[in-house]
Amino acid sequence: MAYITLEEYVELYGQPAISEADFPVYASQASDLIDSITQYRIIQAGGLNVFPPLVQQLVAKATAAQVLYFIQNGGIETVLSGQTGAGYTVGKVHIDGAGASGGAQTAAQMMISPLAVTLLEQTGLMERRIRCLDPYQPPYYGTW
Numbered sequence: 193m194a195y196i197t198l199e200e201y202v203e204l205y206g207q208p209a210i211s212e213a214d215f216p217v218y219a220s221q222a223s224d225l226i227d228s229i230t231q232y233r234i235i236q237a238g239g240l241n242v243f244p245p246l247v248q249q250l251v252a253k254a255t256a257a258q259v260l261y262f263i264q265n266g267g268i269e270t271v272l273s274g275q276t277g278a279g280y281t282v283g284k285v286h287i288d289g290a291g292a293s294g295g296a297q298t299a300a301q302m303m304i305s306p307l308a309v310t311l312l313e314q315t316g317l318m319e320r321r322i323r324c325l326d327p328y329q330p331p332y333y334g335t336w
Contacts (some may be wrong), residue, residue: 193220193223194216194219194220194222194223194255195219195222195223195226195234195240195251195252195254195255196219196222196223196252196255196256196259197219198212198215198216198219200252200256201215201219201256201259204253204256205256205260208259208260208263209263210263215259217268218259218262218263218268219255219259221262221268221272222255222256222258222259222262222308223255225258225303225304225308226251226254226255226258226308226312229304229309229312229318230312230315230317230318231317233317234251234317243315246315247315247316247317250311250312250314250315251311251312251315251317253311254305254307254308254309254311254312255308257305257307257308257311258304258305258308260305260307261304261305261307261308271302271303272303
């Protein structure tokens with residue numbers, strides 16, 4: 193299930209540059225990537241609705257940012273195939289799509305919207321530490 197609806201997306205970014213029929217595919221794929229980079233903690237906890245409202249809002253915004261990233265970078269196929277930022281040549285002119293990173297990013301890193309990562313970092317869902325009996329952890333840490 194997607195973490196964002198078309199209506200929520202339109203509120204954040206306006207009408208998408210894809211058809212209304214294509215939006216669920218983009219939202220579903222974006223949600224799958226969100227699940228992957230959060231180590232499926234949302235699913236393991238029982239779904240997004242078990243989290244505090246702020247976490248739900250940040251996950252929805254991250255999903256919307258990922259959909260926008262797909263759209264801005266040539267579509268799902270381009271992003272997921274690792275071709276994002278590959279550059280292109282027109283005649284004698286070559287445009288290097290690697291940008292300031294100098295090509296240091298892997299194809300997997302280029303699949304994820306930097307804004308989505310920034311938003312998800314605020315939720316605690318991307319933590320890589322080992323669970324412990326820390327009383328200062330958010331209450332949803334113990335759910336996975």
